[in-house]
Amino acid sequence: MAVAFDEMNIPGGDLRPAYQELARWLKETPPEALEYRRQEAELLFRRIGITFAVYGDSESTERLIPFDVIPRIMSGKEWAVLERGLKQRVRALNMFLRDIYHGRDILRAEIVPDDLIFQNPVFRPEMNGQQVPHDVYVHIAGIDIVRVDAEDFIVLEDNARTPSGVSYMLENREIMMRLFPDLFARHKVAPVERYPDELLAALRSVAPQGASSEPTVALLTPGVYNSAYYEHSFLADKLGIELVEGRDLIVKNNEVFMRTTEGMKRVDVIYRRVDDDFLDPLTFRPDSVLGVPGLMSAYAAGNITLANAVGTGIADDKAIYSYMPDIVKFYLGEEPILKNVPTWRCREPKDLAYVLDNLSDLVVKEVHGSGGYGMLIGPAATKATIDAFREKLKREPEGFIAQPTLALSTCPTCTASGLAPRHVDLRPFVLTGSKSTTIVPGGLTRVALKEGSLVVNSSQGGGTKDTWILDE
Amino acid sequence: MLSRTAENLYWLARYVERAEYLARTIDATLRVTALPAAYVGKTNEWDSALLTAGVAASFYQTYEEANEHNVVDYLSFSADNPSSIRNCIEAARLNSRSVRTALTSEMWDTINSAWIELQAVWSKGTSTREDLAKFLRFVQETSLRFDGSAYRTMLRNDAYWFSRMGVHLERADNTARILDVKYHVLLPEEEHVGGPLDFYQWSSILRSVSALTAYHWVYRETLKPWLIADLLILNDTLPRSLASCYGNLVRNLDQIGVAYGRQGPAQRHARGIRNRLEHSNMNDIFQLGVHEFIQEFIADNSRLGEIITKQYLI
Numbered sequence: 001m002a003v004a005f006d007e008m009n010i011p012g013g014d015l016r017p018a019y020q021e022l023a024r025w026l027k028e029t030p031p032e033a034l035e036y037r038r039q040e041a042e043l044l045f046r047r048i049g050i051t052f053a054v055y056g057d058s059e060s061t062e063r064l065i066p067f068d069v070i071p072r073i074m075s076g077k078e079w080a081v082l083e084r085g086l087k088q089r090v091r092a093l094n095m096f097l098r099d100i101y102h103g104r105d106i107l108r109a110e111i112v113p114d115d116l117i118f119q120n121p122v123f124r125p126e127m128n129g130q131q132v133p134h135d136v137y138v139h140i141a142g143i144d145i146v147r148v149d150a151e152d153f154i155v156l157e158d159n160a161r162t163p164s165g166v167s168y169m170l171e172n173r174e175i176m177m178r179l180f181p182d183l184f185a186r187h188k189v190a191p192v193e194r195y196p197d198e199l200l201a202a203l204r205s206v207a208p209q210g211a212s213s214e215p216t217v218a219l220l221t222p223g224v225y226n227s228a229y230y231e232h233s234f235l236a237d238k239l240g241i242e243l244v245e246g247r248d249l250i251v252k253n254n255e256v257f258m259r260t261t262e263g264m265k266r267v268d269v270i271y272r273r274v275d276d277d278f279l280d281p282l283t284f285r286p287d288s289v290l291g292v293p294g295l296m297s298a299y300a301a302g303n304i305t306l307a308n309a310v311g312t313g314i315a316d317d318k319a320i321y322s323y324m325p326d327i328v329k330f331y332l333g334e335e336p337i338l339k340n341v342p343t344w345r346c347r348e349p350k351d352l353a354y355v356l357d358n359l360s361d362l363v364v365k366e367v368h369g370s371g372g373y374g375m376l377i378g379p380a381a382t383k384a385t386i387d388a389f390r391e392k393l394k395r396e397p398e399g400f401i402a403q404p405t406l407a408l409s410t411c412p413t414c415t416a417s418g419l420a421p422r423h424v425d426l427r428p429f430v431l432t433g434s435k436s437t438t439i440v441p442g443g444l445t446r447v448a449l450k451e452g453s454l455v456v457n458s459s460q461g462g463g464t465k466d467t468w469i470l471d472e
Numbered sequence: 473m474l475s476r477t478a479e480n481l482y483w484l485a486r487y488v489e490r491a492e493y494l495a496r497t498i499d500a501t502l503r504v505t506a507l508p509a510a511y512v513g514k515t516n517e518w519d520s521a522l523l524t525a526g527v528a529a530s531f532y533q534t535y536e537e538a539n540e541h542n543v544v545d546y547l548s549f550s551a552d553n554p555s556s557i558r559n560c561i562e563a564a565r566l567n568s569r570s571v572r573t574a575l576t577s578e579m580w581d582t583i584n585s586a587w588i589e590l591q592a593v594w595s596k597g598t599s600t601r602e603d604l605a606k607f608l609r610f611v612q613e614t615s616l617r618f619d620g621s622a623y624r625t626m627l628r629n630d631a632y633w634f635s636r637m638g639v640h641l642e643r644a645d646n647t648a649r650i651l652d653v654k655y656h657v658l659l660p661e662e663e664h665v666g667g668p669l670d671f672y673q674w675s676s677i678l679r680s681v682s683a684l685t686a687y688h689w690v691y692r693e694t695l696k697p698w699l700i701a702d703l704l705i706l707n708d709t710l711p712r713s714l715a716s717c718y719g720n721l722v723r724n725l726d727q728i729g730v731a732y733g734r735q736g737p738a739q740r741h742a743r744g745i746r747n748r749l750e751h752s753n754m755n756d757i758f759q760l761g762v763h764e765f766i767q768e769f770i771a772d773n774s775r776l777g778e779i780i781t782k783q784y785l786i
Contacts, residue, residue, distance in 0.1 A: 047581060047584065047585065047588075048581075049569070049580065049584050223570075224566065224570050233573055236573045237572065237573040242474050242477075243573050244474060245476070247476070248475070248476050258474060259475045259476070260474055261478045261630060261634075261732070
């Protein structure tokens with residue numbers, strides 16, 4: 001594997017411009033002071049209760065995501081490119097979804113194969129012909145971005161269902177500003193704090209036609225045992241909307257109401273953090289206790305907006321991912337600004353043959369997997385693991401895609417032996433309302449804390465960093 | 473607001489109040505039992521503590537004897553006792569997590585810190601009396617901080633009123649339970665068979681509702697059982713008296729009624745209980761029988777809890 005692109009240091013000893021002030025500050029700051037503030041940050045996180053749950057981990061149901069106090073910095077110029085690319089990508093995702101559930105031009109043009117849509121479990125036939133307000137399907141998108149050189153941004157994954165992590169973006173900044181006011185004074189860091197306002201505005205803008213001019217928005221959570229529960233309560237609080245569970249909602253005459261101390265109150269927009277499968281036991285999984293019986297009929301009647309819409313999984317499926325550059329070109333007639341990782345589709349015999357021959361160099365992912373579970377990282381795997389995976393792959397090739405191992409860029413990170421480069425990715429959050437698409441400058445930087453590791457997922461020992469976009 | 477949110481706020485406040493009351497009960501019992509038997513008689517004070525906590529029946533399913541070790545463990549740390557202090561704090565934290573959006577950050581911090589300390593410092597219980605005293609102080613301080621931060625930081629809207637209702641309903645229940653268990657030492661002089669022995673019982677009752685100093689300020693007298701009963705039942709200047717709890721409950725329910733533009737059975741029922749307390753004097757109550765009066769009150773109070781639940785919380 002090639003030497004990774006470091007976002008601070010240029011080979012030969014020079015610094016990239018965005019990091020010069022940070023480097024100076026680091027030189028002036030004794031390591032003990034850094035360590036002291038690192039501990040303080042951890043204490044703050046624990047007190048605020050910013051925790052997440054790891055499924056299948058009985059020992060402690062609540063854990064902290066490790067926070068690294070060294071910020072990840074990008075210049076305003078770099079951000080401008082990224083921002084344009086993200087808007088383009090999300091526009092294409094929305095147009096693709098609108099098309100898939102209506103005219104299906106893209107299938108007729110034979111750009112995406114039919115069976116990849118119709119035999120896909122995340123395709124929702126219930127959505128066929130269903131109108132969604134302003135044709136917005138993906139109101140909140142989390143697009144995972146990596147860098148391998150100074151020029152390009154590469155999309156690793158689109159998250160168009162219920163992407164999480166934005167609370168960390170906001171809380172990381174709060175804590176950094178509390179702990180390092182001096183460092184902020186020396187940089188012009190673009191603020192992120194208007195995210196909740198923009199989110200609320202986007203959600204209100206897509207209220208159904210029958211709603212009042214002051215539509216009621218609620219956040220639907222699976223409950224306190226969900227791994228992202230902290231984020232749900234955090235966002236509901238910042239938006240000033242009710243945090244509801246399925247049992248708080250009731251559908252009557254195809255309208256959705258919440259049970260309040262003053263009786264039933266109509267709800268117009270639901271920012272739902274519950275997966276499609278669990279939304280309505282009458283339509284989807286009958287054993288779901290997290291959902292609301294009848295919600296889908298209210299949805300079909302056009303009396304409630306769900307954000308994101310039902311059925312968006314078909315757009316962020318890893319098998320569809322490989323078609324994204326063509327999807328962008330098809331709908332927008334533009335060259336994609338953000339690149340895709342070259343992807344082998346194991347469903348195609350030629351690609352499968354190549355993948356089987358090169359397993360030890362590739363990353364193989366489950367098409368429907370997420371959170372870094374169930375994937376093979378060839379270069380880091382033992383022979384036994386690879387052999388076992390080969391069998392799995394042969395049994396069900398259509399369930400997998402493969403990509404080259406990317407040398408993710410690195411950023412300086414606090415480790416037991418001082419500052420050292422660690423691999424990072426970035427998840428910016430893209431909001432789409434009736435009129436506009438907005439992105440607060442920044443996002444969630446995830447960092448693989450183990451030396452050499454490329455897995456940044458919090459469920460697999462990754463940490464987070466504050467992300468600074470310099471306002472030049 | 474969401475019914476579930478109101479319910480969580482109401483129960484959160486009840487759990488915190490109950491935890492403090494249990495801590496006070498243990499504290500008061502420790503003081504009485506530390507005295508030589510000649511001063512306090514032969515009653516088993518640890519058994520009384522279980523009775524005032526309302527958990528005697530379940531206690532004896534696990535333990536044979538009500539002694540200091542067993543009762544302190546059961547009331548403070550037992551995982552089996554659904555209303556042990558530990559379980560109250562755990563339940564309060566779980567409720568807080570479900571209604572974080574309705575709590576101020578100060579209230580959340582109080583409950584979350586208490587929960588962290590419970591796990592970090594007190595997960596193994598206490599081994600010495602000194603430790604136990606520290607633990608009991610920790611519980612009382614948590615309750616004070618919670619109450620104080622609610623008072624100082626919450627918006628004065630239905631969320632606040634539901635939370636206060638939880639406090640006052642629980643408090644009334646607790647005070648009534650002490651009276652229920654100890655009523656026999658609170659009879660008027662002419663009926664009283666005890667003697668100086670009871671002085672320590674009386675001061676113990678007052679201590680468990682933190683009213684010992686208050687007594688002296690109100691009556692400027694040595695401890696007299698009927699005055700203690702008067703203070704705990706009818707004196708609305710004492711925050712833990714039944715009269716004060718009901719003054720507050722009626723006020724909170726009225727505030728909710730005004731905010732929502734309508735009243736219901738909860739308002740009527742609470743007003744009925746308050747009026748009875750307002751128009752009673754200790755002579756009447758002794759005539760009727762303190763025990764009967766208190767038992768009726770406990771039933772009425774828990775009935776109000778049910779009515780509030782039906783009217784607002786489900």
